[in-house]
Structure formats: C-alpha cells, structure tokens
Amino acid sequence: MSLLRSFLTVRAVREGRAQPAATVRHAHLSAEPLVFIPLRLAGEAAAPLAAMVGTGRADARLLGVANPRSRDQRFTFMAELAEIIVPYIQKYAAQVEISDTKSAYERCLDAPQILVPNPGGLAFIRLIGRSTRFRATEGPHAVAPQVPLLGRWLTFLHERSEFAGSAMLLAMTDLLAEHWVTGLSGPENVNLAGQLAWIDPPDGMTGQDAALIAEDPLRSPPAGPDTDPGFDRHVLKPLIDAPSPARLHEALRGQLEPTWELMWRAVDLLRAVPDADSAEGRWERDRTALARQNTWIAEGGLPPGRWDSAVAAARRLAGLEGAQQSYEASKAFDDPLVMAEHRAEGAAFTGRVITVDADRKIIPPGKKRLVARPLVTIGTSDPVRFAPGKKLLSPARPKQGTVLVSVDADIVTLQINSGMTKDATLPSPGEVVCYTELDPAGGRRPALPDVTETPWTHGGPPPEYVPTDEDAQEAWS
Amino acid sequence: MSRLDAIRGRSLPVDHDARRIAALAANPACDRRAVLDAAGIDKAKTVEHLGFPTRFGQSPFAVSRTQEFRATVKAHGGAHILRLLREVLGLSVEEAGYHDVGDVGADAGHGVRYRHTMAVLKSAAENPADAATLVDHPLLKLGVAGYDVYLEPDVIAFQVDRRFHVVAIKSFAIIDGQADSGKVSAAAREAAVYVHAMRDLFAQLGLDPERVSHDVVLICPKDFMNFPTACLVDVRLQLEALKRQLQRLAKIDTLLDRLPPGLSLDLQLDGETPTRPVPELSAALSSIPARYAPECLSACEMAYFCRDEARACGSLEALGRTVRDDLGGVASLPVAMDLIAGSGVPSAEHAAIAERLGFVRRIFDEVVA
Ligand code: SF4
Numbered sequence A: 001m002s003l004l005r006s007f008l009t010v011r012a013v014r015e016g017r018a019q020p021a022a023t024v025r026h027a028h029l030s031a032e033p034l035v036f037i038p039l040r041l042a043g044e045a046a047a048p049l050a051a052m053v054g055t056g057r058a059d060a061r062l063l064g065v066a067n068p069r070s071r072d073q074r075f076t077f078m079a080e081l082a083e084i085i086v087p088y089i090q091k092y093a094a095q096v097e098i099s100d101t102k103s104a105y106e107r108c109l110d111a112p113q114i115l116v117p118n119p120g121g122l123a124f125i126r127l128i129g130r131s132t133r134f135r136a137t138e139g140p141h142a143v144a145p146q147v148p149l150l151g152r153w154l155t156f157l158h159e160r161s162e163f164a165g166s167a168m169l170l171a172m173t174d175l176l177a178e179h180w181v182t183g184l185s186g187p188e189n190v191n192l193a194g195q196l197a198w199i200d201p202p203d204g205m206t207g208q209d210a211a212l213i214a215e216d217p218l219r220s221p222p223a224g225p226d227t228d229p230g231f232d233r234h235v236l237k238p239l240i241d242a243p244s245p246a247r248l249h250e251a252l253r254g255q256l257e258p259t260w261e262l263m264w265r266a267v268d269l270l271r272a273v274p275d276a277d278s279a280e281g282r283w284e285r286d287r288t289a290l291a292r293q294n295t296w297i298a299e300g301g302l303p304p305g306r307w308d309s310a311v312a313a314a315r316r317l318a319g320l321e322g323a324q325q326s327y328e329a330s331k332a333f334d335d336p337l338v339m340a341e342h343r344a345e346g347a348a349f350t351g352r353v354i355t356v357d358a359d360r361k362i363i364p365p366g367k368k369r370l371v372a373r374p375l376v377t378i379g380t381s382d383p384v385r386f387a388p389g390k391k392l393l394s395p396a397r398p399k400q401g402t403v404l405v406s407v408d409a410d411i412v413t414l415q416i417n418s419g420m421t422k423d424a425t426l427p428s429p430g431e432v433v434c435y436t437e438l439d440p441a442g443g444r445r446p447a448l449p450d451v452t453e454t455p456w457t458h459g460g461p462p463p464e465y466v467p468t469d470e471d472a473q474e475a476w477s
Numbered sequence B: 001m002s003r004l005d006a007i008r009g010r011s012l013p014v015d016h017d018a019r020r021i022a023a024l025a026a027n028p029a030c031d032r033r034a035v036l037d038a039a040g041i042d043k044a045k046t047v048e049h050l051g052f053p054t055r056f057g058q059s060p061f062a063v064s065r066t067q068e069f070r071a072t073v074k075a076h077g078g079a080h081i082l083r084l085l086r087e088v089l090g091l092s093v094e095e096a097g098y099h100d101v102g103d104v105g106a107d108a109g110h111g112v113r114y115r116h117t118m119a120v121l122k123s124a125a126e127n128p129a130d131a132a133t134l135v136d137h138p139l140l141k142l143g144v145a146g147y148d149v150y151l152e153p154d155v156i157a158f159q160v161d162r163r164f165h166v167v168a169i170k171s172f173a174i175i176d177g178q179a180d181s182g183k184v185s186a187a188a189r190e191a192a193v194y195v196h197a198m199r200d201l202f203a204q205l206g207l208d209p210e211r212v213s214h215d216v217v218l219i220c221p222k223d224f225m226n227f228p229t230a231c232l233v234d235v236r237l238q239l240e241a242l243k244r245q246l247q248r249l250a251k252i253d254t255l256l257d258r259l260p261p262g263l264s265l266d267l268q269l270d271g272e273t274p275t276r277p278v279p280e281l282s283a284a285l286s287s288i289p290a291r292y293a294p295e296c297l298s299a300c301e302m303a304y305f306c307r308d309e310a311r312a313c314g315s316l317e318a319l320g321r322t323v324r325d326d327l328g329g330v331a332s333l334p335v336a337m338d339l340i341a342g343s344g345v346p347s348a349e350h351a352a353i354a355e356r357l358g359f360v361r362r363i364f365d366e367v368v369a
Helices: A003-015 A073-092 A119-132 A146-161 A172-179 A192-197 A207-214 A229-241 A244-270 A279-298 A310-334 A335-344 A469-473 B002-008 B018-024 B031-038 B042-049 B059-087 B111-124 B181-204 B236-250 B252-257 B276-285 B296-300 B304-310 B321-326 B334-340 B349-369
Strands: A032-039 A048-054 A061-064 A096-098 A106-108 A114-118 A169-171 A349-359 A375-379 A391-394 A397-408 A411-416 A432-436 B096-100 B132-136 B138-142 B147-151 B155-160 B165-170 B215-221 B226-233
Touching: A003 A335, A003 B155, A003 B236, A003 B321, A003 B334, A003 B349, A032 A073, A032 A244, A032 B226, A048 A073, A061 A073, A061 A207, A061 A244, A061 B096, A073 A119, A073 A146, A073 A207, A073 A279, A073 B042, A106 A279, A119 A146, A146 A169, A169 A172, A169 B111, A172 A192, A172 A244, A192 A207, A192 B132, A207 B349, A229 A244, A229 B059, A279 A310, A335 A349, A335 A432, A349 A411, B002 B031, B002 B215, B002 B252, B018 B031, B018 B181, B018 B236, B031 B252, B042 B276, B059 B096, B059 B132, B059 B155, B059 B165, B059 B215, B059 B226, B096 B111, B111 B132, B111 B155, B111 B165, B111 B321, B132 B215, B138 B181, B138 B236, B147 B181, B147 B304, B165 B226, B181 B215, B181 B226, B181 B236, B215 B276, B236 B252, B276 B304, B296 B304, B334 B349
Parallel strands: A032 A114, A114 A169, B096 B132, B165 B215
Antiparallel strands: A032 A048, A048 A061, A096 A106, A349 A375, A349 A432, A375 A411, A391 A397, A391 A432, A397 A411, B132 B155, B138 B147, B155 B165, B215 B226
C-alpha cells in the first residue's frame, strides 16, 4: 500500500466510513453491464452449482444444477449460461466501424461488460472458459454449439481482464477498492458486503458496525464462487440427497439474491462518479480487441491452446507490465487524488510558477543550431527528490517534454525541451502546475522475437496448437 | 507439564493433526496461540463459548470429494501411486511392497501402532537397495511443548534406492500444470510436519534422518478429471519455519513464567456444554499476550475474539501490517488517528512520520476540498 492509502485507511476508521481514493471513475461503465454471480460446488475445481446473471437489477436469471455431480447437468448448465452470455457478447461484436485514423482498423461501436463480485469470480470465469472452449459439438460427448463459443469468449474476456485498464470483465471488489479506501484490512476487503458497508453504511451506523453485520454468512451469504460450508451442510446437502427442485431453487436464490442487490448497489455508486478523461480511450482499445477476436472466431481461428509458448508468455508478461505502468500514469494524469498518492511517494510535485523565460535559446550539446529551450522556475513545498536530468511531464501539458535542471531549496527549475507547437502554451507565472516522472505513453513493449523465431534456448518455435480429440472429450468427473 | 494441564483444566487435550501443527507456524510471534496449542485446548469450542464464530467449517461436499479421490488413488494396490512415482521421481520400479500400518486395527493403542510403524519403516530402510516399499497410514509422533503428539497422516511413505519420500494426496485440481498457490502452500506446510516427524523417527532408529527427502510428492486430480497426477514440492522452507516454532514451544516454560499464577482456561464442561462464565474466561484469555493480525482470520480459530480485543484496545496492526509499517511502526490506532489529523503534539519518536503525514494531509485536503 502507499502512504496515502494507509493514511486513508486510518482516516476511514476515524470518520466511520470509507474515504475516496479517486475523484473520477477510471473504468468505463457500460450502460448495460451484465452482472454474473457464479457459485461452484465445494471441493470441485469447476463444477457449477448455480449462478445469477442478467443485465438489469429487475432482470435476474437464476440458473441451478440439481445434481452438481452429474456431468450432463453441468453441460446443460453451461448451455443455459451460453444462451444468455453469448448473445449478449455477440450483440456488441456484430456492430463495427472503421477507424478514421491513418491506418484504418475495425473496432466495435460498443463492447460487453461483465461484472463479477470478486477476484475468485474472475478465476472461475477462466476455469469455465478452459473447461468449455475445446468441447466438440458433434461425436461422443457432444455439447450444444453455444458451449465452446461461451468458452472462447470467456477465455478472451479473462485474458483481456489481466491487462490493467481493460474494462470488459471486472471484479467489483477490485473496482471499489480502486475508488474507495475502507477501514478493512487487505484480507477482509475482498468481502463485497463488508466493503459496501464501509462505503455506504446505513443511516446512523459506522462502517465498522455495518461491516460486522455484513460479515455474518447468514445475513450476507458469501459472494461466491465458494459457498458457506454451513449452508452446504444444513441446506444444500439434504436438498441434493433427497431432491426437491423447487426448494433447491429457492435455497440457491436465497444465497445469490443478497449479492445481486449488492452488485447493483455498487453499480449505482460507481455511476455517480464522473468518468475519467482517458477511460474512453481505454474502452476504445477494448472495442478494437473485441472486433479482432470476433473476426478471428468468424474466420475459423482456433481457440487458444492450453499453454502459452515461451515467447508468447514473455510477450504477454511484458504487455501486462506495460499496460500496468501506463494505466497507473493515465490515472494520475486524470485524477489529482491519484496524483496526490504519487506526490506522497515523491514521484510527483506540485507548485506555483514563479518565472518563465520563454525566449531562452541554447545550442544543445552536439548540435550546431540555436533552439528554443524555455526555462521555468517553480516554487513548491512538496519534497522534490528528483535529480537534475530527470525527464518530467505535466498533466496540464502532457505533450510537452521537460527536464529538471536544478532544485534549490524549494525552487525547482525546469527546461522545456519539446512539444512547443504553435497552439501550445507555456506555463505562466502564478499558475499552479504539477510535474511527474509518470508517463502515460510509457510502458512500451520491449522488442521480443516473433513466435516463429523462438530461440532454441526456449524450445524453438512452438508447434501450432491443434485441438485434439482428447481436449474435445476431456472427461469431467 | 502440570502447569499446562492446570491451565486446560478438566477438559481432555485435543488431538493435534498435522494441519494444526502446520498452522502453528502461521503466527509464530503469538504467545496466546502457543499456550493454547501447547496445552491442547479446544480453540473452536472456546471461541464459540465466548460468542464468536470460528468459520473454519468444511463443506461436506469437499470432505466426500477428498475421500473419493483418495480411494481412487489407492485403488488396485496403489497402481496409480506407483505410476506417478515413476514419473516424478524418474524411477523404473515395476512393483513395490505395500504395507498398511493402519491394518493393525483401529482399536490398537497409539503406542502399539507407533511401534509397528517403526518396525515396518526400519525393515523398509534395511531393504536391499532395489526393492521399493509403500507404507500406508504410518503413525508418527512429534514432540510438541514436551508432549508426545501422535499424527495419523493420510500419507504414504515411499522407499526406493535407500531414500524415503512423503506422498500426500490432496483433492484440489492441478489444471494445465497449475494449482491454487494457497492450497499448494498449505499442503506443503502440512507435509513438512510429516517429513519432520519421520526424520525424528529415523534419528531414533539410528538411521540418517536425511534419508527422508525434503521433496514431497503431491498427488492431485488432473484438470477436471478424477484422474491422479503428481508433482514434487520442496518443503525446506516450511521445515525451517516448523522447527523454529517447535523449538519455541519446547521453551514454553519461559512463556508460562510470564503468565499470572493460577491462570485457568477451563471451560468447566458439563457433559459437552461449557459452563465457565464468559467474562471470566475472556479475562483469562486476555491475560495471555496475543499478536493479532488480519492473517489470523484464515489461520487461527481464535481470530474473531482476538480481532475484537485488538480493535477494542486500539491496535493499528488490526488494520494490517502494511498500514502499521507505512505509518512508521506506530502501534496504537488512537495515536495514528492523532497523527493523521495533526492534532496534539507528536512525541519525538513520531516526529518524522508526523511530518510526512502532515504533508499527506495537506495534499489530500487540497485535492478533496
Ligand atoms: S487469532 Fe489470536 S490467538 Fe490466534 S494467532 Fe492470532 S492473535 Fe494469536
């Protein structure tokens, strides 16, 4: 955690409610998100037990498996789930436009957004994707055609979700933690009910008191995918041993409905926060990825294999790191409260411009011609820990490259190096400015060889993945 | 050891299983846990009597899944086990002798079964180098705080080439070569207890303890099937942590010396029902220093009691170690609240963090206002 977040944790306890960690919402929020709350049978890796799913508070669909041990019933469940999720995704995937950029590319007009309660829900989506994407739709153990498609789309969404800033599949507790700091410790903060108790406590109650109540599995059943062992023992097991579909259905509804309400309450809370400036740009990347994946599936491309090759894995890791860095930086550029977090860590400072030498010209080392290199002095009371030569950017003029010349007590001198186009402005005396080492355009991908040029030290070029009958008929027992 | 018995009172000591012993290492700095465990106190019963939940229940589905999977693995004289051992240990053994030490009869006393285990392991150890042996349900013994604790591991000891491996069977899946890391490390901690106990036993038999490998064979279901797969897990780190904790428990006397004389945690059971007045029991527990941190929630039955107490006495660590560390090691929540609010004059030792927090407060107010 950062010092600011620790500060806010203590402040939350002091004030009796969660503290804002952002002034804007950094994730795009769809007008029609699909809330998906899966439950699985305890002791099994990916045996679905039930799910509540739908695109509106009043539009909850409850899916359940009467006998979670039955392989056929699992695939019936998956087929039902596919009937809901696949059309929801395809509706967005089907509508494309061509970008008006220099090299034109396809992107969807909008994209799906699936919201699950917590990181456990994300991991379960990955497993659903893994367990269904290879299934054959004919021959022995055939499944409904939508099932492998569900697997492919969920696999795609899960892979995207690992890139910071992607918003097509999100865990609500992560999203809330990004925007509010509660008085809960880390391990307790993945409890959706507890988190909301701090963010939006009932009248006359502190977050602490409300969270104590929310912790009781009888009042707030776990948000999945794992169920409450007490529920398993006292309710679920008798209903599976002596089947009573109607009562089972009601029991499952009772476990899911409280979380359903919480999810939509969280959506409302997030909606009330204004969009961050760069959220649309990130959503556009999601829309582009969606169009690409849709074309890939439509043209008969294969589902991703079970394992990444060494180069693909390295490439992916580098991509994840880059996305994380540029997401962090963009957030700070959009949101002074996030920037404050970096200021507290010494990665940024804010101050007031004292002087601007706009006409300064120098001959840069190794060059012959005079060029404009304005100098700006800034008075600040932030501790500045940058060394001369450090490249800095400002959210107010993100295109203007600057370099730190000197720090003298509380006076910082910067030289502006680039981005002085005709309509660009220079900082002016009296203006409050912020400079940081963060760079939203940073985090570029390092050069990695193409997959076909995998060095022999990494096993040479991997054979192309071809689905096998074994994959397609993998037993589910 | 009569002091520990006196603390426990009239209740019988609870049996330790490897899980409990493994969990000892989870919060090594906590005296309370050390005393409760050394005295064999039933923590779950205690904390429930105090009116707090334990939340350590296991789903009946998880329990039966585990049993089913174990049965599959052990079917046909351990054919799967042998296949997997060949794979992960790179062996060429075709067959192995199979001894089920549990066969002595469940009603045989621990002592009898332990001696039987010793005899079987000894003869396996003295086997010619090429004969492989599987020893199922070995009964092991461990010294915990001066007590002999018997462990009934559902593991198998496998001997070949003069080396022994502990084989643990778990029912969480390894999917495409990956398993839940939390579950793997829990399994590793548990298996380390068995390795440790087996090495102890070897030492007693005058054999080289190092013949028990620190590489444990973990057998789990593969992907979404009921089909077993296996991997090797190195438990050296877990062994070190366990050893430290056991050494600490062995010196429990110094810990007991610091406790109030006459301390009793007796539940005063009437049949199965505790009758000890709650405030009395609660005060008695509170007289043993604890070290609550949020990690306790998943490691110790006492967690909700200790959390309540930690909150009531304003522990900053109850919010997590990172918060405490970020705030320069301040221990008290009220002090931390003063520091973040800038109220009062910070003590000299807090001057530096007070200044940093003052800066954070200023920029936070500046942005949020
Ligand atoms: S819950 Fe309490 S007794 Fe258990 S380890 Fe934590 S502080 Fe110690």
